[in-house]
Amino acid sequence: MIDKIQYIETLIKLIELNNDQTWTPTFRNLRTGGYLPGGGAGSLNDWGPSYTDNFQHTWYSDFYGIMRYLYDDQLRPESIADYKPIKHNDKYRILRCVDCNGRYQHPSRFESHVAMKFYRENLVNFYNANKLIEILNPLESYECSAIKLFRDWLKSEYNRMGIKIYDFVGAEYICPYCGRQRSDTEHDLYKIEKQLFGKMKLNHIKNNAGWHDFE
Numbered sequence: 001m002i003d004k005i006q007y008i009e010t011l012i013k014l015i016e017l018n019n020d021q022t023w024t025p026t027f028r029n030l031r032t033g034g035y036l037p038g039g040g041a042g043s044l045n046d047w048g049p050s051y052t053d054n055f056q057h058t059w060y061s062d063f064y065g066i067m068r069y070l071y072d073d074q075l076r077p078e079s080i081a082d083y084k085p086i087k088h089n090d091k092y093r094i095l096r097c098v099d100c101n102g103r104y105q106h107p108s109r110f111e112s113h114v115a116m117k118f119y120r121e122n123l124v125n126f127y128n129a130n131k132l133i134e135i136l137n138p139l140e141s142y143e144c145s146a147i148k149l150f151r152d153w154l155k156s157e158y159n160r161m162g163i164k165i166y167d168f169v170g171a172e173y174i175c176p177y178c179g180r181q182r183s184d185t186e187h188d189l190y191k192i193e194k195q196l197f198g199k200m201k202l203n204h205i206k207n208n209a210g211w212h213d214f215e
């Protein structure tokens with residue numbers, strides 16, 4: 001048996017914190033036996049929460065995906081390991097400008113890797129300690145010291161590999177290296193791999209990767 005109440009209260013809190021309250025009553029109704037409706041365009045399936053702070057948006061949107069995965073099929077928290085974005089979180093999709101070969105990635109994609117790693121390693125512990133809802137506390141998640149260390153380490157790996165963390169959408173798709181706007185890009189596959197003695201390293205796996213390479 002799963003502890004449905006922990007899932008429900010965490011989901012409600014996650015929705016209450018978001019900017020669009022359209023679905024808040026629906027989530028609150030879960031307390032009294034309500035259900036989450038399916039459906040196509042315009043339905044809840046079509047919707048995701050939004051948060052003002054960029055960091056929070058990445059973390060809580062990712063967490064919402066995880067919680068819906070677990071709640072909808074009433075899965076135990078350990079099943080987080082089978083959730084696709086978690087399962088493939090060691091694979092990094094990096095953009096490369098075809099004109100100058102400069103490589104970069106959007107900051108929210110970068111942060112998503114950090115968030116998924118955190119949830120993978122910590123969700124079960126929060127649940128077992130009967131404090132799943134506390135995972136929404138920034139000091140327990142994206143601001144905690146272990147995550148700060150990991151984020152800094154990952155940034156240094158990007159640096160070492162010559163990958164810029166860069167908001168190309170905000171910069172109207174101008175390449176941060178050659179300055180060309182909307183030049184063609186390819187996706188390259190990088191992977192976090194364990195070295196001898198357990199040391200982690202970001203490795204370049206291949207250029208021009210297809211979608212199947214990331215799954």
Ligand SMILES: [Zn+2]
Binds near residue numbers: 100102183
């Ligand atoms: Zn370029």
